[in-house]
Amino acid sequence: MPKASSFSRFTRGVKHTVKAFASTKHPVLVHIVPMRRCNLSCTYCNEYDKTSDPVPIEEMLKRIDRLAEFGTSVVTISGGEPMLHPEIFEIIARIRHHGMIAGLISNGYYFQPKRIEKLNEAGLDYLQISIDNVQPDDVSKKSLKVLDKKLQNLSEYAKFKVNINSVVGGGVKNPEEALTIANRAIELGFSSTVGVIHDEMGLNKGLTDREKEVYKEIKSKGARSYARWNWFQDKLVEGEEYEWRCRAGARYLYVCEDGLVHWCSQQRGTPGISIHEYTREHMEREYITEKWCAPTCTIQCVHQVGHLDAWRDKQISPSDYDKRNGGGRLKKETVTQVLETK
Numbered sequence: 001m002p003k004a005s006s007f008s009r010f011t012r013g014v015k016h017t018v019k020a021f022a023s024t025k026h027p028v029l030v031h032i033v034p035m036r037r038c039n040l041s042c043t044y045c046n047e048y049d050k051t052s053d054p055v056p057i058e059e060m061l062k063r064i065d066r067l068a069e070f071g072t073s074v075v076t077i078s079g080g081e082p083m084l085h086p087e088i089f090e091i092i093a094r095i096r097h098h099g100m101i102a103g104l105i106s107n108g109y110y111f112q113p114k115r116i117e118k119l120n121e122a123g124l125d126y127l128q129i130s131i132d133n134v135q136p137d138d139v140s141k142k143s144l145k146v147l148d149k150k151l152q153n154l155s156e157y158a159k160f161k162v163n164i165n166s167v168v169g170g171g172v173k174n175p176e177e178a179l180t181i182a183n184r185a186i187e188l189g190f191s192s193t194v195g196v197i198h199d200e201m202g203l204n205k206g207l208t209d210r211e212k213e214v215y216k217e218i219k220s221k222g223a224r225s226y227a228r229w230n231w232f233q234d235k236l237v238e239g240e241e242y243e244w245r246c247r248a249g250a251r252y253l254y255v256c257e258d259g260l261v262h263w264c265s266q267q268r269g270t271p272g273i274s275i276h277e278y279t280r281e282h283m284e285r286e287y288i289t290e291k292w293c294a295p296t297c298t299i300q301c302v303h304q305v306g307h308l309d310a311w312r313d314k315q316i317s318p319s320d321y322d323k324r325n326g327g328g329r330l331k332k333e334t335v336t337q338v339l340e341t342k
Contacts, residue, residue: 009125009161012101016073020308024251024287025280026071028305031078031105031265032255034060034091038081040107042132042140047265048080055257057087061094063259066275068098070283072253076103076301078265080257083110089122096123103128107142111150116157126161127154130195134177144181155188162190166218168211175214182218194218195300241295244306245315249286252305253278263291264299290315 020028034055038048067075075095082088083106095102104119108129119127131147132140154162164185166178178194185192194215248254248263249271255261261278262268263286273282287309297303 029074030253033257034085036080054085064094074101078105092122108147120159124160128163130165175211246291246294250283289318
């Protein structure tokens with residue numbers, strides 16, 4: 001990977017991090033879905049279908065432009081399988097056109113050399129691939145055996161950062177396979193993370209003793225990076241709750257294929273407002289109000305964003321928020337008053 005590309009990505013990352021600490025008035029990270037369809041059918045996944053069409057490129061570009069208006073720092077494209085979108089490279093280029101950091105989450109099946117070169121040209125900053133097992137099984141086809149050639153292609157051609165995420169928990173048959181995946185990622189020059197499989201609400205399902213051992217060993221491997229900023233999981237793997245301030249709907253947004261803003265991929269429907277109608281007032285309300293699902297949430301990206309504001313602005317219950325606003329939404333000028341009374 002050319003040093004110039006790495007340095008440019010690093011300096012832009014520092015710029016956006018400083019901006020995130022300096023102001024709470026913009027989204028730090030947005031996950032946006034250009035299509036729900038996926039080429040796979042992993043049995044634990046509730047984020048795909050087999051039939052939906054891609055979002056028209058004109059609409060996708062409008063949504064990206066809207067996120068830029070909010071001052072968004074990072075836009076990560078997810079799915080379904082986003083590489084199935086026929087204009088995926090144009091979507092990435094539009095994100096970078098606005099100076100935002102462009103990320104991609106993929107199942108890894110579509111990384112032939114020519115496609116990787118087009119991702120380089122579009123300006124992709126980082127890619128995450130989740131690999132569930134070494135050999136494909138009835139639960140998941142995202143296996144190291146199937147994907148290793150694609151990983152080799154990425155190691156040779158990609159000018160963007162690549163992270164490989166393995167998983168433990170939730171009935172994964174052989175947790176030791178996560179170690180094999182992590183070791184292969186490091187061997188190829190990628191960063192490596194480990195996630196805890198959650199239930200259909202994004203909540204912790206708990207780990208066995210052996211799964212806990214594997215989790216800790218993987219966390220000890222590789223270089224430290226923002227992708228590994230996930231110490232909240234240490235509590236969850238022990239079956240404990242984690243006390244934190246979830247800023248979903250404000251600092252983190254999940255924009256589905258219908259263009260609606262949700263807390264996250266596992267809480268679709270809340271608040272369920274069109275990105276074109278979403279306002280800073282909506283973000284202010286979600287920023288200051290508690291989330292019922294937070295104590296046992298395993299959604300790593302939302303936690304990472306929440307860490308940025310962990311030291312400031314205590315949250316209140318949604319009912320207290322509405323009482324202070326006479327049953328409706330707080331006016332913009334009253335948010336500061338609420339914070340000052342806590």
